[in-house]
Amino acid sequence: MLKLKAVLSSGLSRRALGLTAAGAALTLPLSLSACGGSAGITPAQGDMALGAAEGAKVTVVEYASVTCGHCAAWQKEVWPRFKAKYVDTNKVRYVFREFPTAPQAVAVAGFLIARCAGEGQYFDVIDEVMASQTEWQAGTPPSQSLQRIATSAGLDQQQFKACISDPEAIAAMEQRIKAGLDAGVTGTPTFFVNGDKIADSSLEALSAAIDPLLEG
Template identity: 60%
Template sequence: MNALLRRTFIAAAAVTGALALAACNGNGGAAASAEGDMTLGNDNAAVTVVEYASVTCGHCAAWNETVWPEFKRKYVDTGKVKYVFREFPTAPAPVAAAGFLLARCAGEERYFEVVDAIFRSQADWQAGTNPRDSLLNIARSVGMNEQEFQRCVSDEDAIAAFEERTQAAIAAGVTGTPAFYVNGEAVQDSSMANLERVIDPLLAQQG
């Protein structure tokens, strides 16, 4: 772990001003933290689409708003594609890290709901809202109080797991977001039209 990356994760806790280090599921009713890759769709699909994204990435938020709904309807909800979402923090990295930690604490059932809400809150940040306030409001919307939120984003084990996921992305060659891979092959153009050009022939091969 290089020093810069370590400082990024330490700063994630500082975003909230939290000092406690207890697990986010250690206080009444909070969901068990989501672990590993976050996926949607058919695990046995012939096509796997991997997206590396950051909740602080404007291009990722735009894709989430303009392409994802149609992509999900056509490929994920129909079981044609297994969609894998992988976290990769971008500037401001401490906010990205805190956002992803929050999404994990919300649990598997609400992970994507929280990520979507954080993407949508980028407009509020640009209008002057403190990102911490946005994250806290999102935490409250999924049943967490401020104390639980603070514990969540300063959980040492969760931060260590996030470090590992980020290092795995770096080892895979990811340098920025969004980054898309279809069956392991990088796709530079993530427009719906181009994704269709890449995915549909693969599906056709399956008959």
């Protein structure tokens, strides 16, 4: 059984969101890769979506992690064009599903902050956390980046700590991760178009799968 054990202690330190978070442990199967995946488009508890309404002709599901380098690259290089072509025009329903990858404690904290920021800011926070990977690579502790992002989203220090240690939110995250694992997802980013896995996440490959369905 998947377990998230006290994800981030209330005594947040500079190391608390690192690879060896003090007082925090996230247990995931060893087979979970850092960034690869199989699943359908059945609505899941806690889905975050943009674009067309539920029941749209085409639904694109992305399983992603805010700590995955490939996810961050897709977010920066492909997402703006994908969003302009399909999401902003309401041609497809884009569903984002959280699937934390190593370091999992950092990923879980990032997702929890996005949810605490509220639905209206959720995707902006996700984008900021992914973009902050460059800061971590340059030596900035992930905890510092996440606290900055939380502040910009309107969360004070007390709210930030409460957010990343909320038992109910952590339990809900646990269920979302388990649902992804049960669906066969093994890594990120993983994309599905109307339930069919798309191996190539380029805009061209996604368009090749989406456009015929829109015309049909």
